[in-house]
Amino acid sequence: MAVAPQVFPHTAISTWSGFVYQGKLALYHCLKMMSSDYEANRDLKLQLESQDDFAIFRHQQCLSMHQVKAYKDTRFSAYSDGITTQRDNARQRGTPLAYFHVAREVTNIPATFEADYVPVRFYTYPIPLDVDGNVTQSFCPLNQVDIFIQNELSSLLVNVAGQPAWKNFIVANIQNTLEAIVNSKVIITHSKIHESARHQAAIAASEFIEFSELYGVIEADDYAPFENEAFFLSRLQIDIGTYYQEFCERQDGLSQAACQKLDDYLAAITALDAEGMKAFLRATMPHKKGRFNTLGEFKDQSLDRDAMRLGMFTIFWKLVQAACNEGSGVAFSWLSDGIFYYPTGIHHAAEHQESICHDIMQQAISEGVECLFECGALITSAIGRPSISDVLVGIDATEGVDTAEHELLRENRIGNYKKVAMVSLINVPESLKDAEPD
Known part of the structure; x- marks a missing residue:
């Protein structure tokens, strides 16, 4: 959502927590629009974060502007400032249509709202x-937006675009x-604005997605070429953004x-390139x-909702x-009294510590993941342990190397493991704890 400096009297607002929702609604x-006139609307383009959260253009003319709010609050008063701003902007620019998108049904709407x-x-x-x-309903719950997209896409493929029947079996893939196309542009625009909020309009004014690019996906004969590293990076960003939005939703x-x-943090994570994302997830x-x-x-096996939220x-x-x-091979860390502390997604209870330590070491040995072993402590939600190296029984630290190198490699690796601790969130040094009230 738009990230220009604002005052939010009703609730704290995360400007990044709704970027996935915004992209899906766009x-x-x-x-x-494609369904309304499939051939005539090929020349449209989608603009992000300039006229509004998003807008539809034909050439230089803005056809409609759209603001997206995923507030918890349902009272009209929580949205009135945003609606007033959108109204004034639309009137000033001569934009005929201005849409306000909300995630919850808004109450206490004035009887004179339309006028x-x-x-x-x-x-x-x-x-x-x-x-x-x-x-119809005048709101789109966070957990229903995918249903709306899939239904609209299915109808478009069959009833409007005249695409072959097999595409209905891969609607999710096409979605x-x-x-991925929309999200990539949202990420780029949000990141630029995050670095320089004062120049939001100038930064975003040229950030368009041509509808022809979307038509190209709808009418493609083969979808395998789309599933490249850029595609999976976008899918990971969408997953992380979704989990972040869920996290913010649950915090009062x-x-x-x-x-x-x-x-x-989210801006930094979503700014990672493919190799940076791999390093971040490994760590x-x-x-x-x-x-x-x-x-x-990584998309299929590594990232999960609870690891991010909890x-x-x-x-x-x-x-x-x-x-x-x-x-450092780790994207984020804290330094206290000469010890580096590294965040993890490990949220398991203390009774699972033996198996967790075993899995960490087994993975590091078999896949050569060395980025964590920098003589520090891994921060977990609930597990505290002075060293992860006392679960070496049953793990071959020399697997896959020449016999002559076995003993030296084993000694070096075990020496590194002994320096790696695990610390529960509650027991990290007080100097690292945020003084902000919960």
Whole structure:
């Protein structure tokens, strides 16, 4: 969502927590436009974060502007400032349509809303259980947006675009490909604005997605070429962003300062390139077993909802801002009394510590993951352990190397393992704990 400096009197707002939702709603509206006149709308383009959260253009003319709010609050008063701003901007620019998208049903809407706020209107969506689409609602719950996209896409493929029947069996794949295009642009724009919020309009004014690119996906004969590293990087960003939004949704005590700190983390994570994302996931999910050579493998095996919500984001929230240390294989770390502390997604209870340590070491040995072993401590949600090396029984630390090198390698590796500890979040040094009230 738009990230220009604002005042939020009702609740703390994370400006990054809704970027996935925003991108999905933008895609949904693009599909609606394609369905309304498939051939005539090939020349449209989607703009992000300039006129509004997103806007539809034909050449230099803005056809509609869209604002997206995923607030917990349902009272109209929580949205009135945003609606007023959108109304004034639309009138000033002569934009005929201004849509306000919300995740929850808004209450206490004034009886004079239509007259007072024209051309602003709440965007409507079909009620999912209404097969004929004759009944609508003026909000889109976070957990229903995928249903809307899939239904609209299926209808577009069959009833409008005249695509072959086999494409209906891969609607999810086509959706993922379309979302990757939109998400990549959302990420780029958000990241640029995050670095220089003062120049938001200038930065975002040229950030367009041509509808022709979306048509190219709809009409493709083969979808395998789309599933490249850029695709899987985008899918990982979408997953991480979704988990972050869920995390923020569940927290009632996030201050604006905490939101800003967490937004900084998410901005840094989503700015990672493919190799950076691999390094980040190896470091923060050291207990995940697998041969992670591609982002597709990370996508399928490494990242999960609880590891991010209960592990990573909770650690980021509770501790002070972490630094990125030059030359380190780990994206974020804290330094206290000469010891580096590294965040992880390990959220398991203390009774699972033996198996977790075993998995970390087994993975590091078999896949050569060395980035964690920098004589520090791995921060977990609940596990504390002075060393992870006392689970070496049954693990061959020399597997895969020449016999002549066995003893030296074993000695070096075990020496490194003895220097790696695990510390529970509650027991990290007090100097690293955030003083912000919960």
